[in-house]
Amino acid sequence: MPQENRRILVATTNPGKIAEIRAMLGAETRWLSLGEVGAADEIAEDGATFAENARKKALGYARAAGLWTIADDSGLIVDALDGAPGVKSARFSGARPDDHDRRLIDRRNMAKVLCLLNGVPKERRTARFVCCLCLADPEKVLLETEGTLEGLISDTEIGENGFGYDPIFFVPHLKKTVAQLTCEEKNAISHRGNAIRKLKGLLDELLRAS
Ligand code: ITT
Numbered sequence: 001m002p003q004e005n006r007r008i009l010v011a012t013t014n015p016g017k018i019a020e021i022r023a024m025l026g027a028e029t030r031w032l033s034l035g036e037v038g039a040a041d042e043i044a045e046d047g048a049t050f051a052e053n054a055r056k057k058a059l060g061y062a063r064a065a066g067l068w069t070i071a072d073d074s075g076l077i078v079d080a081l082d083g084a085p086g087v088k089s090a091r092f093s094g095a096r097p098d099d100h101d102r103r104l105i106d107r108r109n110m111a112k113v114l115c116l117l118n119g120v121p122k123e124r125r126t127a128r129f130v131c132c133l134c135l136a137d138p139e140k141v142l143l144e145t146e147g148t149l150e151g152l153i154s155d156t157e158i159g160e161n162g163f164g165y166d167p168i169f170f171v172p173h174l175k176k177t178v179a180q181l182t183c184e185e186k187n188a189i190s191h192r193g194n195a196i197r198k199l200k201g202l203l204d205e206l207l208r209a210s
Helices: 015-025 050-065 086-091 102-116 183-189 191-209
Strands: 007-010 030-033 069-078 126-136 141-153 169-171
Touching: 007 015, 007 050, 015 030, 015 069, 015 183, 015 191, 050 069, 050 126, 050 141, 069 086, 069 191, 086 102, 126 191, 141 191, 183 191
Parallel strands: 007 030, 007 069
Antiparallel strands: 069 126, 126 141, 141 169
16 A cells, blocks of 8 residues: 555544554554544444454445454453453443443443452452454455453442543552553553554554555
8 A cells, every 4th residue: 555545444433442543553644533434333243252343343344435444342351250241341231322421331331340240359350351453455354463451350440541441440560440541551551552563563564565
């Protein structure tokens, strides 16, 4: 792809994800949002794995927009809940209404996790965030990466930054929840940060070769 035409769609409706992906992937490429290309949020995330959903979103939006497209599917895995909320992380406390208030839904989802873990001791509150990224053109998958972040589910919500389950995800070596980290601190250790760093290396190679 010639340098001057480098435009890649970031196919997410989540403003928190867009900010993290754009901040890390660099300024040489023009990163477009779904709003900027007039694409509707219409691809069902009904796969059994994060990787399957990321692939489906990347290919679907790449075809709809006629652009190279990056999609992310991510979520929280809690060991004591047999891996839940998993691929249902965004809708763990019920379906998301069309006019959803993300903060309200995040709070409901966190309340459900804390309620289910009530009485579970610290050593059994292990959890991880997982992020699968997929880059596709309208015909095929070009690149796929995965990143994880290990931690513990706290007893209460702590911190104001980030999104989703960040206020209840405690990172032991930092002695903070992810919601107490700045955007830069989160990107340096997070599941999405790790997946993006891997993707960036592969994307740079792919762009050099094309
Ligand atoms: P798109 O599908 O439009 O990308 P979404 O928010 O619906 O946006 P997902 O289906 O991938 O995204 O759901 C991921 C959910 O997992 C998200 O809504 C959060 O609840 C949680 N999650 C993912 N990454 C997270 C992070 O970095 N911090 C906290 N929670 C996260």
